[in-house]
Amino acid sequence: AQSVTQPDIHITVSEGASLELRCNYSYGATPYLFWYVQSPGQGLQLLLKYFSGDTLVQGIKGFEAEFKRSQSSFNLRKPSVHWSDAAEYFCAASSGNKLTFGGGTRVLVKP
Amino acid sequence: SAVISQKPSRDICQRGTSLTIQCQVDSQVTMMFWYRQQPGQSLTLIATANQGSEATYESGFVIDKFPISRPNLTFSTLTVSNMSPEDSSIYLCSVSNRSSVGEQYFGPGTRLTVT
Numbered sequence: 268a269q270s271v272t273q274p275d276i277h278i279t280v281s282e283g284a285s286l287e288l289r290c291n292y293s294y295g296a297t298p299y300l301f302w303y304v305q306s307p308g309q310g311l312q313l314l315l316k317y318f319s320g321d322t323l324v325q326g327i328k329g330f331e332a333e334f335k336r337s338q339s340s341f342n343l344r345k346p347s348v349h350w351s352d353a354a355e356y357f358c359a360a361s362s363g364n365k366l367t368f369g370g371g372t373r374v375l376v377k378p
Numbered sequence: 379s380a381v382i383s384q385k386p387s388r389d390i391c392q393r394g395t396s397l398t399i400q401c402q403v404d405s406q407v408t409m410m411f412w413y414r415q416q417p418g419q420s421l422t423l424i425a426t427a428n429q430g431s432e433a434t435y436e437s438g439f440v441i442d443k444f445p446i447s448r449p450n451l452t453f454s455t456l457t458v459s460n461m462s463p464e465d466s467s468i469y470l471c472s473v474s475n476r477s478s479v480g481e482q483y484f485g486p487g488t489r490l491t492v493t
Contacts (some may be wrong), residue, residue: 299479308456310470311421311484313379318479358418368420370417 269294270363271360272346273369280348281377287373290358298360300341306354307372314356317341328352350376380405380473380479382485391461398457399488400469406451407474411482412444415468424469427454461492 270293280286292298299318302312315326322334332343341358353376358369381404391397401410410427419457425446433446448454458465468489472482 301481303484308489310382310486311472313481315481342491359480363472364426364474364480365423366421366480366482370420 269298269360270368271358271369273356273372274303275372276370277284278375279375282350283345283347286343286345286348286374288354288356288358288374290341290343290369291339291361292341292358293339294360294362296362297336298362300334301331301339301359301366302326302343302360303333303357303359304328304354305357307317311357314343326335329332348374350378352376379483380475382471382473382483384469384471384485386488387486388489388491390493391464393492395461396457396459397461397490397491398455399469399471401454401456401485403452403473407473408451409473410448410454411474412446412454412456413470413472414485415470415487417466418480421470424456427456427471433470458490461490463492466490466492476491 272291301316302314305311314335317324317334322372355371355373357371385400385401412424413421415421423436425435427446427448429448445457451459468487469489472484474482
């Protein structure tokens with residue numbers, strides 16, 4: 268069965284420090300990959316997406332993600348987090364018109 | 379990307395009643411979807427809203443409980459029927475014009491509490 272796994276339920280990071288969120292997928296073929304962010308009380312905002320080509324993709328708000336086929340991973344990174352990055356982050360995958368979401372990682376930012 | 383609005387943004391309802399949630403997009407879109415996000419959980423797809431025909435429901439969701447309409451390419455409604463406290467969730471609609479790659483954009487959600 269197709270699945271997306273985010274191993275970390277919570278991550279706490281200091282403001283200004285780097286952030287990396289892990290995402291692994293299990294699909295028959297390489298799916299299309301996405302990262303979304305959900306701020307408190309908000310809907311989901313698309314941060315970035317990977318369809319093909321360059322394995323390092325740039326997104327909004329200073330985020331980037333790297334696709335690694337050998338590890339079935341699509342990890343999200345940010346070099347320096349801001350207090351406003353505190354939110355829930357969801358990795359998602361599709362092989363067609365349906366998205367499968369990971370369980371989410373809640374990011375807390377310490378002053 | 380499209381601007382998506384949902385009404386109501388939140389509601390508190392009594393068990394046994396029904397609530398209809400509206401999703402409006404500012405431009406025509408190919409596909410519209412409805413998701414449920416239970417407290418502290420990830421998103422689960424309820425159904426794909428098809429324009430001019432019956433919605434396509436995912437396993438575990440049925441039309442009698444979650445009737446969906448999509449009268450045109452910019453509007454859809456989801457009704458949560460005969461509500462119980464277990465229906466307390468955030469309900470989100472999403473839209474896509476690139477259905478073949480699964481790229482979707484989400485509305486702000488409707489937070490439903492059933493007492």
